Amino acid sequence: MSRPVADSPGIWQLFCGFCTVGLFGFGGVLPWARQMMVDRRRWVSEAQFNELLTVGQFFPGPNIANVSIIYGRRVHGLAGALAAVLGLYLFPTIITVLAGFAYTKWWGNPAVQQVFGAIMPIASGLILGTTLRMLRAMPRSLANYCAFALTFILMGVWVLPLWMVLLVCIPCSFALGFYRPKA
Known part of the structure; x- marks a missing residue:
């Protein structure tokens, strides 16, 4: 709280x-x-x-x-x-x-x-x-968790420069934010 x-x-x-x-x-x-x-x-x-x-x-x-x-x-x-x-x-x-x-x-x-x-x-x-x-x-959502995991992998595991991480993660985050799985 x-x-x-x-x-x-x-x-x-x-x-x-x-x-x-x-x-x-x-x-x-x-x-x-x-x-x-x-x-x-x-x-x-x-x-x-x-x-x-x-x-x-x-x-x-x-x-x-x-x-x-x-x-x-x-x-x-x-x-x-x-x-x-x-x-x-x-x-x-x-x-x-x-x-x-x-x-x-x-x-x-x-x-x-x-x-x-x-x-x-x-x-x-x-x-x-x-x-x-x-x-x-x-906010708890699959899209946010996926964006977080992608950012962590690109930055923490692959050690890509920040500009590359942003270049990949921003469009992916937008796409994930608009994606709604069918019920």
Whole structure:
């Protein structure tokens, strides 16, 4: 059962929410953004988040940046879009610049390399957990399950580039959506 969606955030709340996502989103911000927007602040429902992400994937650039821009624009126009995307990138930019300096100085240390190797499974688990939660909100139909399976096979098993996956999956998804088996 889904909880009701809260009122739209103010511009400052939008900025601070996406600052939090950017600050804690090591290894990928999608799980953090979903948790912040759906579970904690209830700005959108699971289905609305899935819709934002779906639209965001069709534009160039990082998906979650597109989600922040689309959502920010939806609730506060250009100022909301700027607040969300600036919030999202403020801390990661500062951290990345500082990490670049640290990388050149300490990357040869085996302990540093071991720490980063230990973080990889955590990032993978976060992505898988988010995927499973998004599947819960997906409308249950044979067409949707087939589109999901086709996308997974093309991307996860055959490791095709994203543009090829979209080139195949979009027409197939439309066709599957219109297909109605005879009773």
